[in-house]
Amino acid sequence: MTTNAKLDAYRTDAVSRGIKVLHPVYLDRAENAEVWDTEGKRYIDFVGGIGVLNTGHRHTKVMKAVAAQLERYTHSCFNALPHEPYLSVASELNRRCPVAGEARTMLTNSGAEAMENAIKLARAFTGRTALIAFDGGFHGRTLATLALTAKVAPYKKGLGPLPGPVFHVPYASRDNGVSAKASLAAIERLFKVEVDPADVAAIVIEPVQGEGGFLVADFEFLKALRALCDKHGIVLIADEIQSGFGRSGRFFAIEHSGVKPDVVVMGKSLAGGFPLAALTGRVDVMDALAPGGLGGTYAGNPVACAAAGAVFDVIDSERLLARGAELGALIERHVPRLKAGPHGASIGRVNGVGGMRAFEIVDDGKPAPQKLQALIAAARRLGLLLMAAGEHGNVVRLLPPLTIPFDQLDEGFALIDAALAEVAV
Template identity: 50%
Template structure:
């Protein structure tokens, strides 16, 4: 279902079942709410009847898409459309859930409530566990044992998740969010104001789920800049990941419980890697001049 061809669909052929993709309207990209609403209307008019649509699945904050927050007006429109047409609204919080957006779940920023909620990753503090929660009428529609899997009910992972939820108080969430968000914003602003790194674009996301867009320059594309940075950062001791359709958005996703000292050290190493990137660009420019 992922809307990203590489690396998730290359060589796999056509996936079973019809899946349709719509524009993702966000303050962090160029897609507008009106554009997305028109695309949804067209889908029901041209591609498939709404009566044949089982569900609409959306991330409140895109993960692979580049840490982009869904426009709250479009989120409410989706909720209204699903209610009117009998479609199940599923919110995917596998990346954004459990404190990443500064709240237990990111959908609370959008003023909506899903019919089904997908959870995973952070909920068991690294142990393998995922879960689905939803409205009683949906969760009770399956026969006993109809929803499960190989690792369902893993006792150790469930015990870890129980502790995670106990530790995740509103006070702790606010502290973790404020510490990371303020440091990310201040550091990004300082890097931009220094004018040392022309490839640095805007910061995306919300709370401590943040991305930095790398833009094209005369020397290279944003994706090429980021690929070089990832290699330089690895040499400096920081493991980073790209995101976005063009793989040009740097993900900032440290553990919520990281100390401010370790977080500052990590950002300092990224700044050093950016300096290395600038040196590489200067070398390439010198060679072109010669």
């Protein structure tokens, strides 16, 4: 039998040390919200590929669509020889994305690649270069997206200057105590002290921060950002890479606010585990570059596009938007039960919206990242996979598939309770 320990030793010899692994257990098979490692141990998966598997591992409709596409052709570079699956996905996104007016779409391989192209288009459309992003934001690890990402260690450390100019301001959310007024004041100060708004190409924001700990942007702040961008001719880019496709209880999280961005950047759960991402936006922004200015060899791979078509079907036919809201309601009942239990002092604030939920681990009300790491290890031993987030690394983000059976969600929280008993002091 191949053991997790042997494979982990193999990883150390074969893989760059820059790739950190959270769980040193190696996947053998998976089904919906359950996974089994190479030693045959079963786990409930609250990680979901970091938000990739809203429709679960190996959804029947996704697998069937992929198998059918494999029988026809596996690849065609869309720039050279286009294909209908790309057009079908683009058409669906144009219809579903909450942008004002007529929309256009570009498909990419990853969320970071989609954000890179959103930056290119915003610069081409406005003729400007500067970007504004927010504290706690995560937008990727490529050089341009890393400049937007608001965390030095481990992402930016030792890299020197990154593409810019990029400016960061506080993120307004009821979850972090930063008011819309304070964040808007920070932007106004930026315009007076650091950068002329006439030089700003885009403001980039996550309607719900992922890596930041599932903080929900203040809706009035989002509305004020929309007005600010309109006033100064700035492109408003919504990063929905983690929050999209039903996770928040809406197709896209920004829909909760009623705000329509100029460009929506997405990825992760778009194709049910197959590598596909996209950006959809106003036609005038999306057409700002000349033919040939956008593209990519594997972007919009037909197999991944077939998977995405099935994901749209599953979201609609299985009512995953409503199910995301139902999961959120269940989590809102489970976490207070943990807080009311014998180890409830370790549980802090609950963040998020819909099925995109997280809760803090604390000691005497203060962030306790080491306790969270111990909790993650204890939960894994008991058969539950969790992961951390947040500015201080003390937030448990919950990303089970939206298709998880409710009894498995209950089982997962029972395992969290048992893990808390192991690590409580």
